[in-house]
Amino acid sequence: MHTANTRSELRLPTIDSPKRMMNGRLFDFSREVAVMAIVNRTPDSFYDKGATFALDASVAAARQAIADGADWVDIGGAKFAPGPPVPLDEEINRVVPVVESLRGSGAVISVDTFHPAVALAALRAGAHVINDTTGIHDPAMADVVADSDATLVITHSLAQPRTAYPAPTYGDVVHEVVDFLRAKVELATSRGIPLDRLVVDPGHDLNKNTLHSLEITRRLAEITALGLPVLVAVSNKDFVGESLDRERGDRVEGSLAAMVFSIVQGARIVRMHNVRAAVDAARMTEAILGFRQPAYLRHNQA
Template identity: 70%
Template sequence: MNQPLGGAVRRIGSREFDFSRQVAVMAIVNRTPDSFYDRGRTDSVGAAVAAAERAIADGADWVDIGGAKFAPGPAIPVAEEIDRVVPVVAALAGSGAVISVDTFHPDVARAAIAAGAHVINDTTGLHDPAMADVVAEVGATVIITHSLAAPRTPYPSPRYGDVVDEVVAFLRGRVAFAESRGVASDRIVVDPGHDLNKHTLDSLALTRRLGEVTALGYPTLVALSNKDFVGESLGRPRDQRVEGSLAAAVYCVLQGARIVRVHNVRETVDAMRMIEAIEGWREPVFLEHNR
């Protein structure tokens, strides 16, 4: 199994992760009426907080709160996005979980960090350079994701020569940019951006060759959960993709991914803890069989 390069031990918020022998499970909580998977079920503050608390009880190490989805659509005013995410962040600030906010707006990031967020998850790959400045200023962690489109805009029929080579080059360049603006290397996570401005064959290639992404030497996050490349590969609708998502997540972890962003927390926690037990990274919960 590939091991992450560089410093494997990371302190994020109050949690310490040894990514040489640990996989972090990140739960998705969206405060949006039009989210890809939950279709607005956690749009209210109370529902979002309750969903996050359930995820933590189910074993999530990390909660990722979103106030605007990646998909194309009308711009969400910054003040509205802040109103969506900051109350949830504040309510979870003492939970012990890592809290990240999925945003590409520096002002939203600043407000979320002030409320207690530890990580900014920028699915636009620092499209706004000021995001790097905000993260560097407060010493937060940033997730740098590969995508091509400007925020909330369509990118029809994306074409790549070699999608993995191009994603790796993009991430290498954006990491270098972040570091040039003062973001510490041990505060950077990378994400190849499965399905973001990519066809299913692109996402499958990224999954198959994820070791080329993890070789960059930064903890790698994979956001595979219930995505269209899983559905198209299996011929399954959105509510029948859990097994395919878990298979893809396990495949990625075996190539060095160390953070998995998911909707189905309990199932994913069990899969990741089983990998850790098989690899000898953690002890079984109990030993009785044939003792």
């Protein structure tokens, strides 16, 4: 007679230096997931189409995200997608006032930029993280972050900033993403950034098609095996829409499914638009994994 195994063992990633102090808060990424909210001070963002472009709207959106449970807030002044360059002064004027307005909020403040000058201005204004979606395209970015106490997010992408990369091809997308990230981590450390101030992101949909992004999600454990905290940005991406035949604005459930699967595979920072839903899904996943206790116990209690 077959006896079922009543205990399921998840093989969770081993993270080197999982405890990170940011903005006075200790994150333990061996047992914790941080939800990163997205605030775009751009008139042409792919998701909100400029709804938070105005300063008061962006600050209000950031504060609402924090109220909804966001641990981090990621502020962007220029989208990743192809388009004309945004002047450096303009990008700085978009992000710095939001950073300044969030000082004292308790949230980790991240700035999404690939320009070292913008990163420097943001760090001086009080940012704690620089989120470089071009994977240190400009090595000076590593120098700027090394001279601070900030964290750098290194993301896999292949194109020159703000340029198209049609029909991307890979021999093995996961292996190539891992090799890229490993090389960029070595670059960052050679420039003086310690490993405990680095995070990596496989770059879902960035110079990748839907099959590539699904493969990265399916095999995310191979990326978390690098030993660094992994950030995933799966929210409302085209790979979700194409998988489900859903337009932008109707991809929340698919995004949450991709997020939860990524957490189980080892992701520890999740960049999401729909913050309240993402926070609940992340906290429930933590409870199932045994990372956190339920908020209370009443059901069937004596």
